[in-house]
Structures are given as C-alpha cells and as structure tokens.
Amino acid sequence: MALVNFIVFEILGEPALLVGMMALIGLAALKKPFSKIVSGTLKSVLGFVILGAGANVLVGSLNNLGPMIQQTFNIQGVIPTNEAIVALAQQTFGRETALIMGFGFIANLIYARLTPFKYVFLTGHHIFFMAALLSAVLGTAGMTGIPLIVVGALILGFVMVLFPAIGDPFMKKITGGDDIAIGHFGTTGYVAAGLVGKLVGDPEDSTEKMEFSDSLSFLKESVLSTMLTMIVIFFIISLAASEEVFREYAGDQSIFLFSLMQGITFAAGVSIILSGVRMIIGEIVPAFQGIAEKLVPDAKPALDCPVTFPYAPNAVIIGFLFSFLGGIIGMFFLGPIGLSLIIPGMVPHFFTGATAGVFGNATGGKKGAMLGGFVNGLLITFLPAMLLPVLGQLGFANTTFGDADFGVVGIVIGFIARLFA
C-alpha cells in the first residue's frame, strides 16, 4: 500500500518524474539493457527540469516586451513561440501534459492498427506541444482529472493520424514515392498551400528550375534566427514607445544595448528549453517507434517538416519569404477586427512557410510556392490570434502556439468543449 501511495502521489504528482516513468516503460518494453534504461529515464527527467529553467529565462525578456507593446499601442502583443508557451503551460498543466502525451502514443497506435489511417507520428516535440495545448484548452473549458486525460489522449492520438492522412496525397506528389508522411502540426497551412497551388499554377513551372543564392540559409539555425528577430522586434517597439515607458523597462540602458540584450536573453531561453525538449523526446520517440514497429508494422512514419526540404530547396526560400510577407500584411488587419497583435516570428514562418512552399510548388510550381507560402503566413497570423481566448490564463502570456494545426485543433476543441461545459 505504501508503494501504491508512493507511485500515485509522489511520482504521478511530479510531472518531471512522470515523464521519466514513461521513458522507463518504453525502454523496458523494448528490453533495452539496464544501463540504457537508467540513463534514458534520468535524461528525460533532467530534460523536463531544464525546460522549466529555460521558461524562467525567457519570461524575463517576454515580460518586458508584452507590457511595452500594451502601453504603447494599447493592444496585446503576442509573439507565437511554441517552446515558450509550452514551457509556461508546464507550470500549471505539467502532469496533464505528460499523461496525455503518454496515452496519446497508445491512442495513435490503436488508430493506426484499427483504421485505414496507418501512420505513426514521430515528431516528438510536436506531440509534446499538442499535449500541452489540449491540457490547456480542455482545462480552461472546465475539465479535470481522468476525463481530461482520456479525452485529451483520444484527441491527440486522432490528430496524430488525421493530419498525416490529410497531407499524404501531397506528400506522394512531393516525394514521388509512398514511404513517408508529413508529421508536423502545420499541415493545415501545407494543405492550403497545396490546394492554392493547384488553383493558380502549373507544377511543370517548378521553382527548382530557378537559380538562387542560399544567403538566407542561416535562418535554418533556429536559435540564431530567433535571436535576430527578437533584437529587431525589441528595437522597433523601443523606438515606438514613449521615453517614459521605455525607461520603465530599460532603466539606464540605451535602445541599442537594451534591444540587443533582451533579444539575446529571449533566444537563450528558447535554446535552454530546446535542449530540455531534446532530452525528453530523444529518449521517448525512439522507444515509441520501436514499439510501433512491433505493433503496427505496416504503418507509415509521419516525419518532421524539414524532410520535405531536399525535394525543392528553392521553394523553401520562396515559401518562407511569402509566408513572412503574409504574416506582416495580416498583422495590420488584426487590430481593426479586434484581435490581438500577432508579431511574425522567424522560426514558425521559416519552417512552416518553407514547407508550404514545397507543397505549393508540387501542385502549382512557382506561383503555387509563392501564393501557398503567403496563405500559410495569413493562417499562422489569424489562427494564433483566434486561439488566445480558448487558452484561458495562458492566453495572456504574450506568447502562444505558432503553427496552424495548434490553432485549428485548439479553436475547434475549445468550441466543442464549451458546448458541453
């Protein structure tokens, strides 16, 4: 009895240990050597604690920017950054997130085994982010305890096969094969890009017949591009702010030094969070894949979006540029229709814009890549803004989920949950 109490109240009560237990179960089920089980379990626990530490660093910078925008423009300013919002969500919904993720894996395997949606979703950080989103949305709608976890896991497992299935016809066209599916929660944007491409262009007119310099390739380095964007954003907001507001947050620092250090601090936070996420999913995903291969051997792996990049490197750049353009143009329409200001972030626009470019190119060539990227940019501007109200307390955090599917799933589930609450 003491042991049961210990497991239920001590381990399950502490999200970090809960995550460790999931890694433990996965590794043990695969009959890994003892030393591997121990190191894998400990690493994922450590990763979870690192995640929290990174959130604290990042919030230091975010808590300057948000109020500055609020006081200057009288509007809530939000910079969508998955890592940031998820790390913050763990402070309230850590246990729910971990359990939804664990049971979500199982739900994915059950759907893959029983339905025609034969996909195994292997992008671990997105599973983790989606689990955090679902805990926040369902929690805000008033669900708690076991129902929240069961419903959350069933939905998580479902979207883990649904989005790869929706993206699959396009993936076949892109890869020219049938080996991999897209496993990334930006798929709404990619499919929109693919459909727009079909309408406007011709796949023969491919982006890959163009000559391009790769001077923008530094953007792939996500920590670096986060840092540069944040320095620029801080600089612009500081210039726009009144002297009084600026001094309140910057103290004696010059605009230049303040923007530089705040941008760097933000990126440092993201970098710490990423290394935490890496330690968690680095152990859990291979275990999940190992189990999936045994239970659903005919399932197709659904993989992270950069797997599409080598198929159309030019479309990657075009898609990103036009997505970013869509984000900037869309931003000016948010205020007038009463939504919060979504400031375009480099990282979501790069990764999802680029993938949208690849999808658009596959169906509509150059025009498809351009317009597809643009549509994706609009989607990841309006969806995050519309998502904020269903996130409850987290909706006031000055950051939110960046990619399109988080918006779609959050808004739909939030709406349905409210009907029943």
Added chain:
Amino acid sequence: MKVLAVCGMGLGSSLILKMNIEKAMEEEGIKGTVEVRDLSSIQGERADFIFASEEIAAKIEHNAEVYSVKNMTDKKEIKEKILEASQRGEN
C-alpha cells in the same frame, strides 16, 4: 566511435537520422554512440563523424568528417555511409 546527427533544431529530422544510423550500426555490428544536436551547438564538441542533410551539411565546419545524407529515411544510403565512416575510423 561517436557520431552526431545534426539538423536546424536538433529535434525532428536529426532524431529520425539518429534512429536510422543506430539501426544501421546495430545491423553491421559497429560500436559507438549517436547523439542529436542543433546546428548552433556542435562547435567545440568532440566527435568522430557528423551526419546531416545536404543543406545543413553544407553549413558545417568541424574537425570531424561530415557526411551529407540525401534522404534521411533511406536506410540503404545511411548504411553505406556509416560503413564507409567506420572503415575510415579504423585506419
């Protein structure tokens, strides 16, 4: 031998690459460890070989030998490259 699998974030594609490299090493009986990294954090890290997709590999400057992988889900390509790497490692 120590191998780093690298991508832009060190989360998604590098992890797939790592799993496929590990599988190939196990099948070929090659001993060693594979770890994932993001592009920003490989400087100053000791490794024997680095594996990455073509566009990432082009940006890596490192003492270790860099192998660029066309298709990170192509087990055959990965197996050939890891075999080549392990033979060089012995010399």
